[in-house]
Amino acid sequence: MLLQTTIALAAGYILWGVLRWFRLRQIMPPGPLGLPWIGNRHQVPAFKPWKKFEEWNREYGSISSILLGSTPTIIIGTAQYAWELLEKRSEIYSSRPRFIMASEILSENRRGLMLPNSSELWKQWRKMLHNGFHIRKVQVYHGIQSLESKVLLKQLMNDSKNYDGYLKRFAASIVVAATYGRRVDSVDEWVVRENIASIDLSLPFILSGPKSAHFCLFPPAITFSLPGKYLVESWPWLLKLPRSFQWFRKQAESRKKQDEHFLMHLLNDVRTRTKNGSCPDCLTSQALVDRDQGKVEMSDIQLAYAVSSPFSAGIDTTAGTLSVFLLAMLNYPEITKRAQEEIDRVIGNDRMPEFHDKDRLPYVQAVINETLRWRPIPVLGGTAHASIADDEFNGSFIPKGSSIYANMYGIMRDTDLFPDPNLFRPDRFLPTPSDTTTTTKPITNSTTHPRINLKEFDLPFGFGRRICPGMHLGLNSLFITVSRILWAFDLKPAQEAAIPDPDAFTNHFNSKPMPFECQFVPRNEKVANLIEAEWDNIQGHLDEWHH
Numbered sequence: 001m002l003l004q005t006t007i008a009l010a011a012g013y014i015l016w017g018v019l020r021w022f023r024l025r026q027i028m029p030p031g032p033l034g035l036p037w038i039g040n041r042h043q044v045p046a047f048k049p050w051k052k053f054e055e056w057n058r059e060y061g062s063i064s065s066i067l068l069g070s071t072p073t074i075i076i077g078t079a080q081y082a083w084e085l086l087e088k089r090s091e092i093y094s095s096r097p098r099f100i101m102a103s104e105i106l107s108e109n110r111r112g113l114m115l116p117n118s119s120e121l122w123k124q125w126r127k128m129l130h131n132g133f134h135i136r137k138v139q140v141y142h143g144i145q146s147l148e149s150k151v152l153l154k155q156l157m158n159d160s161k162n163y164d165g166y167l168k169r170f171a172a173s174i175v176v177a178a179t180y181g182r183r184v185d186s187v188d189e190w191v192v193r194e195n196i197a198s199i200d201l202s203l204p205f206i207l208s209g210p211k212s213a214h215f216c217l218f219p220p221a222i223t224f225s226l227p228g229k230y231l232v233e234s235w236p237w238l239l240k241l242p243r244s245f246q247w248f249r250k251q252a253e254s255r256k257k258q259d260e261h262f263l264m265h266l267l268n269d270v271r272t273r274t275k276n277g278s279c280p281d282c283l284t285s286q287a288l289v290d291r292d293q294g295k296v297e298m299s300d301i302q303l304a305y306a307v308s309s310p311f312s313a314g315i316d317t318t319a320g321t322l323s324v325f326l327l328a329m330l331n332y333p334e335i336t337k338r339a340q341e342e343i344d345r346v347i348g349n350d351r352m353p354e355f356h357d358k359d360r361l362p363y364v365q366a367v368i369n370e371t372l373r374w375r376p377i378p379v380l381g382g383t384a385h386a387s388i389a390d391d392e393f394n395g396s397f398i399p400k401g402s403s404i405y406a407n408m409y410g411i412m413r414d415t416d417l418f419p420d421p422n423l424f425r426p427d428r429f430l431p432t433p434s435d436t437t438t439t440t441k442p443i444t445n446s447t448t449h450p451r452i453n454l455k456e457f458d459l460p461f462g463f464g465r466r467i468c469p470g471m472h473l474g475l476n477s478l479f480i481t482v483s484r485i486l487w488a489f490d491l492k493p494a495q496e497a498a499i500p501d502p503d504a505f506t507n508h509f510n511s512k513p514m515p516f517e518c519q520f521v522p523r524n525e526k527v528a529n530l531i532e533a534e535w536d537n538i539q540g541h542l543d544e545w546h547h
């Protein structure tokens with residue numbers, strides 16, 4: 001009898017799964033059919049899934065859907081649709097999927113990036129990041145960004161071969177300085193290493209999400225470091241087992257203890273230096289003041305986690321975008337030349353570009369916009385959004401609890417907005433053929449969309465309530481570095497003929513160019529001397545950031 005009941009229950013459960021799958025496939029946005037129970041898991045490649053997503057958007061429409069296991073997943077392939085759903089309906093589409101390992105176990109739900117937007121802590125976290133990084137506030141970081149870019153120029157001039165490490169150090173030091181009011185000489189410093197170790201452990205879970213753990217873009221050392229880790233994402237009931245039976249907790253909980261210790265140490269360090277007046281204005285010092293004034297409500301440990309978020313989000317994205325810029329310049333020397341003509345005309349050789357030159361360097365700005373468009377680093381648009389209510393769009397049903405990928409790779413290659421998307425063409429951001437003094441004739445602007453022009457281009461930074469809070473800081477890092485590199489160097493491939501492949505990118509959540517060689521040749525003696533002179537000048541200032 002027991003056996004029969006069990007069989008009947010199992011058969012009923014299987015049938016329920018098949019019917020649910022069948023029904024969802026009929027009413028959700030079009031997409032590949034897949035199979036009952038596993039959905040489309042087997043069809044999502046482990047290698048560069050964003051390319052498959054783009055194909056599906058082309059085949060089934062700019063909003064298409066798949067099922068990752070039982071999780072409905074929406075793939076958005078154009079900016080218009082991303083704005084429609086993630087911005088106009090942001091009250092529904094600004095949440096995150098549930099992250100059991102990465103958020104609940106590893107950090108007791110303290111990492112804002114993974115929190116649902118309904119969480120009070122998430123609101124406080126966004127407020128705190130806004131207060132630290134809004135468009136006017138980021139001007140306080142101009143000083144350190146300028147200093148670090150001078151360090152970078154000197155390193156690139158002396159040791160071109162290791163340029164990639166220097167870009168990463170630059171990006172890391174900006175993040176540490178803007179967050180904790182101190183700079184770093186190397187990415188091997190404790191503060192960077194520990195933060196990266198902690199993020200490395202959580203990233204595979206963030207990417208794969210609940211029950212959708214099928215495509216994984218991480219090297220085996222990371223991916224397999226937690227045996228049986230995905231089971232709990234698919235079967236949350238495992239959390240009801242007695243703690244001692246929850247084998248998947250062990251490594252994560254020991255990492256959590258380590259995280260709590262070092263994040264509290266960093267917070268206390270800022271508190272001490274703020275008290276004795278030696279801490280430059282930074283996100284953490286601002287957050288402590290805001291908390292004291294009741295503007296932000298967080299405990300110490302919540303605050304310590306909250307301020308650490310720029311590590312996971314701000315280093316790879318900035319350094320990776322700078323690599324893309326170099327890759328583009330090596331592939332399009334005529335564009336390098338045109339940008340240098342503009343800089344020579346506006347700045348000359350006697351000084352470096354400064355932040356206040358930005359408005360007078362439209363072509364350089366267009367190069368930066370096009371770099372962010374041509375090969376976006378967060379190819380999948382960052383961490384998936386999730387919906388918190390049933391919805392209908394263009395006649396299709398989007399169930400509550402869907403994961404939403406605004407597939408940045410496909411969005412930036414939408415031919416309606418960006419004709420010839422594979423070409424690096426900064427002119428698409430210039431309003432009219434304006435620059436008549438250059439030798440190259442500008443091509444007419446290819447888009448008239450109000451959100452895609454020189455001054456306004458926030459598309460690479462995501463959507464709605466989840467839009468990147470570090471956007472202005474990131475853009476300033478890009479401007480000061482790109483303009484000064486163009487001012488200072490002729491960029492050359494290692495050997496004259498070996499132009500790096502513009503399509504060779506890594507298979508990571510933040511997909512970066514595969515390593516390539518680049519030579520940084522000072523454009524003239526004046527420039528080389530100025531880089532040396534600035535290097536000497538800044539030594540005292542660098543020390544101020546080393547307390």
Ligand code: HEM
Nearest residue numbers: 113310313314317318378381382461462463466468470474
């Ligand atoms: C070129 C540089 C950067 C690019 C291209 C970039 C891009 C993005 C994108 C696409 C998202 C996802 C938004 C969404 O979910 O809709 C994001 C989120 C985020 N970014 Fe950035 N980012 C950059 C630099 C930075 C920097 C420098 C910081 C910090 C100082 C930062 C902090 C964050 C945070 C905390 C989130 C999560 C927001 C949330 O979950 O509510 N980013 N970024």
